[in-house]
Amino acid sequence: MCNLTNIAKTVGVNKMVPTVSVPYPLGNPQLRPDDEWALRYHRTGVALDALETDVSEQTIFPVKI
Amino acid sequence: MKLEIGKFFVKDMVFGSKTGYSRGVLTINKEEALAVVKEDSHITEADLYIVNPGDEVRMVPVKEAIEMRCKVSGGVMFPGMTNPVTPAGQGRTHALKDCSLIVVGKHWGSFQDGLIDMSGPFQRNTIYGSLKNLVLVGDTDEEFERREQQKKNRALRWAGHRLAEYVGKCVAALEPEEIETWELEPVNRRESIVQELPSVVYVLQPQTQMEAMGYNTLIYGWDGNHMLPTFMHPNELLDGAVVSGSFMPVSSKMSTYEHCNNPVVKRLMKEHGKTLNFLGIVMSNLNVAMDQKQRSAYMVAQMAKNLGADGAIVAEEGYGNPDVDYIQTIVELEKVGVKTVGISNECTGRDGASQPLVALDPAANALVSTGNVSQYFELPPMKTVLGELESMGRDGLSGGWEGCVRADGSLVMENNGMFCSDHISGFSVKTCMDY
Amino acid sequence: MLKAIHYINQFFGQVGGEDMADYEPEIRTGTVGCTQIFNSLAKDVEVTHTVICGDNFMASRTDEALARILAMLEGVEFDIFIAGPAFNAGRYGAACGQVCKAVKEKHGVPVITSMNEENPGVELFHKDMYIFRGGNRATFMKQDMEKLAAFADRIARGGKLLPAVMEGYFPRGIRHEVFLEDIGREPVMAADRVVDMMIAKLRGEPYQTELPMPALDRVPVAPAVKDLRKVRLALVTSGGIVPRENPDRIQSCSATKWGKYDISGLEKGFTAPEYKTIHAGYDPEQADRNPNVVVPLDAIRAYQREGRIGEVDDYYYTTVGTGTTQGEAARMGREIAAVLHERNVEAVVLTAT
Known part of the structure; x- marks a missing residue:
């Protein structure tokens, strides 16, 4: 889970979930606490789904929030 | 747009009763000059020194280097910073050549500060080691950042720019020894013979990654973090519209001196009409988040393409995660058919075995390398230190660490802390090679 | 002799x-x-x-x-x-x-x-x-x-x-800087080298990049975890989240150390100020306010309570990824992987800043 997916790709990461930014990968000070939690819960869930998904090449898993 | 730079070649710099220039001798009235520095009440201590190439002098923590200049017609120096916002890049500017003004902290250093040696084995590592330098050493009351690794260094940097203009003004009314003329016509008003040459843009990615204000490169006084890529005339850069920031590990830094003398831009201007059609500068930025990096890359590519560029030179003021901005911009330019060459430094580790850039792409197939930030140096003691040597190990300078300064005045450090030493602006006479 | x-x-x-x-x-x-x-x-x-x-x-x-x-x-x-x-x-x-x-x-x-x-x-x-x-x-x-x-x-x-x-030997994957004059070459400024390279590239003439692209790292894809309810999952980060006192003195920049710290008692995720970041490469304000924005332990615990995942390792693993060379990072990665392996961890969520 990282923001700079290009770097992750370069070093060979196979499963990537994009995060919000470098200083707060799974937060966002501009959101209300409830919304911030929803974002973190969602993206962490995408990462869990990614772990259970077979891929054949480097893959960025899309997020909705 | 036409800019004339009237040059005065300084052969000797001395302190004296009246600030002035005559036959190669630059005289500075110290008291008057220090009064200009102290116009800002945040400056608590200040002194001036003159150092020449070959002097046994080490300067650290160096914060900025500026060419001493003044506008004679057509605007002001450093518009939007030390002077009101005014268009730059036109009329006549007078400049004191073969010399610069160096700004040094009397005690306190920061992440972006560096070291200059005026003699010995490391004199050649920065161009300032072979210039005659007026050195401002000062301290401030900026308590809020005294112990911070990241410092805005505002009072000292602004004092430096005021001082550079004050000294520069002594040649305002004199006849230059040489006049350099920089001129480019509007991109669609050029002779057909020029239009037929391959068209090129220079893409500058100055350091703008600090989200808090006050640290980043300024463009007409505007913080580059709050800017999207834009089109500039090369004369604007050469005439002081861009002022260096206070954030980047310093071997990667482009000082304001270097912006005003950017040798890539000068060479492109010289090739203009002969081998190339130099369209101008795409002033981009460096960002923190992936979407910001991607946005700037797309916008640069679009602008270059629609200006009609066949080629682009991309310069990145930094290393580490800005490599993503650098490589991505090259990739997007190549994707729209603009042949692209890059210029920046590398970080291969002390053993040289690490990946040179954090982002790589096969499209980046033409790169100039200006140095390795992690090259390990052992510096002998130096007779005189201007500033405070201990800052290198104490204050979080990017090239130093706790214990890197020894009691006898020698030190070990990484190139990362050598002032502007990778000269990504184009002055570098280094490269990196495989071993 | x-x-x-x-x-x-x-x-x-x-x-x-x-x-x-x-x-x-x-x-x-x-x-x-x-x-x-x-x-x-x-x-x-x-x-x-x-x-x-x-x-x-x-x-x-x-x-x-x-x-x-x-x-x-x-x-x-x-x-x-x-x-x-x-x-x-x-x-x-x-x-x-x-x-x-x-x-x-x-x-x-x-x-x-x-x-x-x-x-x-x-x-x-x-x-x-x-x-x-x-x-x-x-x-x-x-x-x-x-x-x-x-x-x-x-x-x-x-x-x-x-x-x-x-x-005349084959490059060993090592790069150092050199002054051109030290290797007997004309000390041509980078500005001239880059413009000459531009002109050559535009004309389709041969030129030599000074930084040949190294081969990109490729890692074989690990097979998917069949069922996260049945394996042990661990959290790893390069975001520098550590217990407040930073017990192992992991460096804030150019780190050579990593740490592993017990989180078995943290049922609701990380708490502040007991945990904070020591990473010097980003603004710490948000991470110090709530370390879960860097290592989402609170969300992981929520999924655990809901039965989406099974066991979470008693430890999380942390270092600082700024100014850290790839060589050091790879070494720490190997060391952490070895410990994860010993502890029968089969799934990892790694957050990078």
């Missing part, structure tokens, strides 16, 4: 051809066969012993061959180890590489060999030693030996070694 040992195969050791390729390793005092050529060329280095081994013996019984050769070198004084040249002979190239690598690891002396660029030994061993660019067959013996002898002489004289392309 430095002392050298020279490794050659059965053919160049004048034992015999393919029929003698199972020849057991032996050491002889003095020079044998092509070794004489080396001694006639080198001025400050002299081969004192020659090791001969059959290519098949080395290929099929590698561990035994290396152990026997290293045993033979016990008590023999030498400063440099030379192998080959192996030209385009695949087995011989691999043998030279293996022997040089083993000798370098045990004795720490410079090891040099020579191969043709087509020799698979180059790809296998170029990061471990100086492999000089050699001819493709034995008729290049003298030329290849000249390069080895000249380089050995330069090592003997303690001269500064030049970049790979100038010395």
Whole structure:
């Protein structure tokens, strides 16, 4: 889970979930606490789904929030 | 747009009763000059020194280097910073050549500060080691950042720019020894013979990654973090519209001196009409988040393409995660058919075995390398230190660490802390090679 | 005068051809066969012993061959180890590489060999030693030996070694900065180099990048976890989240240390200020306010309560990824992976800043 997916790709990461930014990968000070939690819960869930998904090449898993 | 730079070649710099220039001798009235520095009440201590190439002098923590200049017609120096916002890049500017003004902290250093040696084995590592330098050493009351690794260094940097203009003004009314003329016509008003040459843009990615204000490169006084890529005339850069920031590990830094003398831009201007059609500068930025990096890359590519560029030179003021901005911009330019060459430094580790850039792409197939930030140096003691040597190990300078300064005045450090030493602006006479 | 040992195969050791390729390793005092050529060329280095081994013996019984050769070198004084040249002979190239690598690891002396660029030994061993660019067959013996002898002489004289392309060896995956004047080149400013490169690229003329793109790292994809409810999952981060007192003093920049800390009692996720970031490469305000924005332990715990995932490792693993070289990062990664493996962790969520 990282923001700079290009770097992750370069070093060979196979499963990537994009995060919000470098200083707060799974937060966002501009959101209300409830919304911030929803974002973190969602993206962490995408990462869990990614772990259970077979891929054949480097893959960025899309997020909705 | 036409800019004339009237040059005065300084052969000797001395302190004296009246600030002035005559036959190669630059005289500075110290008291008057220090009064200009102290116009800002945040400056608590200040002194001036003159150092020449070959002097046994080490300067650290160096914060900025500026060419001493003044506008004679057509605007002001450093518009939007030390002077009101005014268009730059036109009329006549007078400049004191073969010399610069160096700004040094009397005690306190920061992440972006560096070291200059005026003699010995490391004199050649920065161009300032072979210039005659007026050195401002000062301290401030900026308590809020005294112990911070990241410092805005505002009072000292602004004092430096005021001082550079004050000294520069002594040649305002004199006849230059040489006049350099920089001129480019509007991109669609050029002779057909020029239009037929391959068209090129220079893409500058100055350091703008600090989200808090006050640290980043300024463009007409505007913080580059709050800017999207834009089109500039090369004369604007050469005439002081861009002022260096206070954030980047310093071997990667482009000082304001270097912006005003950017040798890539000068060479492109010289090739203009002969081998190339130099369209101008795409002033981009460096960002923190992936979407910001991607946005700037797309916008640069679009602008270059629609200006009609066949080629682009991309310069990145930094290393580490800005490599993503650098490589991505090259990739997007190549994707729209603009042949692209890059210029920046590398970080291969002390053993040289690490990946040179954090982002790589096969499209980046033409790169100039200006140095390795992690090259390990052992510096002998130096007779005189201007500033405070201990800052290198104490204050979080990017090239130093706790214990890197020894009691006898020698030190070990990484190139990362050598002032502007990778000269990504184009002055570098280094490269990196495989071993 | 430095002392050298020279490794050659059965053919160049004048034992015999393919029929003698199972020849057991032996050491002889003095020079044998092509070794004489080396001694006639080198001025400050002299081969004192020659090791001969059959290519098949080395290929099929590698561990035994290396152990026997290293045993033979016990008590023999030498400063440099030379192998080959192996030209385009695949087995011989691999043998030279293996022997040089083993000798370098045990004795720490410079090891040099020579191969043709087509020799698979180059790809296998170029990061471990100086492999000089050699001819493709034995008729290049003298030329290849000249390069080895000249380089050995330069090592003997303690001269500064030049970049790979100038010395003539294959790059070892190491890059250093150089002043152009130090390698006898015109000190052309980077500005002129970049504009000249631009003009050449525009004209379709040849140019040479100063930073050839290294091959991108590719990692085999791990098979998907079948069911996260049935495995142990761990959290790893390069975002520098540590217990407040940073007990292992992990560095804020250019880290060489990583830590593993107990989170078994943190049912609701990380708490502040008990946990914070020490990462100097980003603004810490948000991470210090709520460390879960960097390591989403609170969300992981929620999924655990809901039964989406099963066990979460009692520890999380952390370091700082800023100014950290790739070499150090890879080492820490290997160390963390080894611990995860020992602890039977089968799934990891790694957050990077």
